[in-house]
Amino acid sequence: MQQVLEILVSGLSQGAVYCVFALGLSLVYGTSRILNFAHGSMYMTAAYLAWLLTAGWLTLPVGVALLVLVPVLFLFGVGVERLVIRPLRPHANWKTATMMATLGFAFVLDNLNLVLFGPTSITLAPLVEGTLALGPVVISRQSAVTLVLAVLVVAALQVFLTHSAFGRAMRAVSQDMTGAEMVGIRVGRVYAASFGISAVLAGVAAVLLSPVYLISPLGGWAPFLKAFVIVVFGGLGSTQGVLYAAFILGLVEAVVVAELSASWTMPIWFLVLLTVLMVRPRGLLGSWGD
Amino acid sequence: MSLEIRDLHVFYGDFHVLHGVSLTVEEGQLAGVIGANGHGKSTLLKAICGLVPVRAGSMTYRGERINGLSAPDLVARGIVYVAEVRHLFAQMTVRENLMLGAYLPRARKAAARNLDQVYSLYPRLKERERQLAGTLSGGEAQMLALGRGLMSEAAFMAIDEPSLGLAPGLTATMLDTIQAINARGITILLVEQSLALIADRVHAVHEIEEGRIAALAHA
Numbered sequence: 001m002q003q004v005l006e007i008l009v010s011g012l013s014q015g016a017v018y019c020v021f022a023l024g025l026s027l028v029y030g031t032s033r034i035l036n037f038a039h040g041s042m043y044m045t046a047a048y049l050a051w052l053l054t055a056g057w058l059t060l061p062v063g064v065a066l067l068v069l070v071p072v073l074f075l076f077g078v079g080v081e082r083l084v085i086r087p088l089r090p091h092a093n094w095k096t097a098t099m100m101a102t103l104g105f106a107f108v109l110d111n112l113n114l115v116l117f118g119p120t121s122i123t124l125a126p127l128v129e130g131t132l133a134l135g136p137v138v139i140s141r142q143s144a145v146t147l148v149l150a151v152l153v154v155a156a157l158q159v160f161l162t163h164s165a166f167g168r169a170m171r172a173v174s175q176d177m178t179g180a181e182m183v184g185i186r187v188g189r190v191y192a193a194s195f196g197i198s199a200v201l202a203g204v205a206a207v208l209l210s211p212v213y214l215i216s217p218l219g220g221w222a223p224f225l226k227a228f229v230i231v232v233f234g235g236l237g238s239t240q241g242v243l244y245a246a247f248i249l250g251l252v253e254a255v256v257v258a259e260l261s262a263s264w265t266m267p268i269w270f271l272v273l274l275t276v277l278m279v280r281p282r283g284l285l286g287s288w289g290d
Numbered sequence: 291m292s293l294e295i296r297d298l299h300v301f302y303g304d305f306h307v308l309h310g311v312s313l314t315v316e317e318g319q320l321a322g323v324i325g326a327n328g329h330g331k332s333t334l335l336k337a338i339c340g341l342v343p344v345r346a347g348s349m350t351y352r353g354e355r356i357n358g359l360s361a362p363d364l365v366a367r368g369i370v371y372v373a374e375v376r377h378l379f380a381q382m383t384v385r386e387n388l389m390l391g392a393y394l395p396r397a398r399k400a401a402a403r404n405l406d407q408v409y410s411l412y413p414r415l416k417e418r419e420r421q422l423a424g425t426l427s428g429g430e431a432q433m434l435a436l437g438r439g440l441m442s443e444a445a446f447m448a449i450d451e452p453s454l455g456l457a458p459g460l461t462a463t464m465l466d467t468i469q470a471i472n473a474r475g476i477t478i479l480l481v482e483q484s485l486a487l488i489a490d491r492v493h494a495v496h497e498i499e500e501g502r503i504a505a506l507a508h509a
Contacts, residue, residue: 165393165398168382168386168389168390169390169393171379171381171382172379172382172390175379175380175381175382176377176378176379176380178341178373178377179373179376179377179378179379180379180390181340181341181360181361181362182339182341182361182365182370182371182373182377183365183390183391183393183394183438183442184361184362184365184366184393184394184397184442185362185390185393186360186362
């Protein structure tokens with residue numbers, strides 16, 4: 001019983017962070033129809049920046065570093081959209097062109113990180129130390145804080161998307177771009193903002209996951225692959241779908257890690273994904289035609 | 291004069307769609323544009339509303355040159371496009387769709403008044419307020435498209451084939467409401483395929499044939 005509860009807590013907290021990270025990928029795909037291959041590399045870059053702020057250059061507490069990173073990463077994301085994506089938009093085959101551009105940008109970031117920080121893995125301090133006893137169940141304070149923080153971020157994003165004028169405009173763009181222009185929404189601003197928000201989400205995930213998964217130049221590809229599975233599993237572009245998919249796969253991972261080993265996670269995820277796609281080819285809640 | 295178009299040329303890639311269209315729409319007019327499919331009627335409306343780029347020619351609205359302005363810039367000036375394929379936000383409610391029509395600040399200020407007007411014109415939309423737009427019937431979707439346009443505090447509406455996919459009885463009702471919208475002082479450029487459908491309702495008709503204005507007849 002105790003072990004089941006521990007697996008449950010670890011699965012939920014893992015699922016919550018995956019959710020934060022995958023929502024960034026999904027948001028960008030939803031609004032601008034771009035699969036951002038640099039999402040993992042942006043996550044890693046954020047982790048390196050967090051390390052610089054807390055250990056490498058300054059000695060800020062991790063929480064403060066996270067607050068500093070939010071505006072920095074937002075502007076970074078907006079900059080990526082403006083400089084890497086926007087110039088390619090007018091071209092006829094922009095979908096392939098922008099996808100390849102994000103892939104190229106991922107390599108640029110990876111190699112920049114390699115040159116600047118070297119090939120050796122480094123670690124980020126956790127937000128909080130110690131353990132927490134909930135009756136018979138003992139969990140680390142970090143995973144409790146991770147769960148709470150990730151759930152708060154996801155909830156805040158949902159409130160923003162459904163209750164603010166700009167959030168509604170973002171949803172409008174993802175549902176019908178021409179319709180959005182017709183009511184006066186400047187879609188370029190929505191694209192830029194979705195990249196900005198996506199970079200912030202990647203950064204939050206990086207700060208929460210890096211104490212466990214270490215920081216290394218190519219370390220962003222594993223979480224990127226996981227986020228990709230989650231987004232496809234949930235249904236490309238569906239925020240709700242990502243929510244379910246992240247928690248389901250987070251729990252699956254917790255069980256796999258406890259019963260088999262961590263290296264079985266991806267094979268079993270793909271098994272689950274393939275099964276779901278056989279029944280629902282567009283994922284759990286996918287409805288996009290293209 | 292509300293809208294004046296002179297020698298308008300529009301291309302899709304290398305394909306020359308509009309070959310020098312000129313027409314004027316008077317303030318407060320309900321003007322019709324007719325013509326067969328594929329002759330450039332929709333392209334004309336989209337060009338006016340900033341949804342396709344203009345290669346050559348000039349367009350002025352209330353004396354101001356509007357070539358090259360984006361759709362959002364034009365919506366801000368009260369020029370609103372109502373598409374034949376509607377472009378609704380399928381996974382949002384009827385009310386959310388209407389409120390997005392009032393996205394820009396100028397329209398947001400008038401949102402409460404405009405929403406009352408839309409609901410009095412289309413009581414059906416009020417009944418369906420909480421329903422997702424993607425689940426509406428063809429007629430209801432058309433009402434929502436027109437209602438969303440009105441929510442943008444429109445002064446000039448370019449309405450593309452509102453009869454598309456509707457039963458004849460429903461088409462007549464829809465055209466009645468378009469006349470009612472016009473009677474409130476909104477200038478309208480209405481595209482339809484057949485003259486018979488709109489002849490008794492419009493103040494002027496322009497016929498487009500192969501990307502050119504073929505004849506100008508006052509109905």
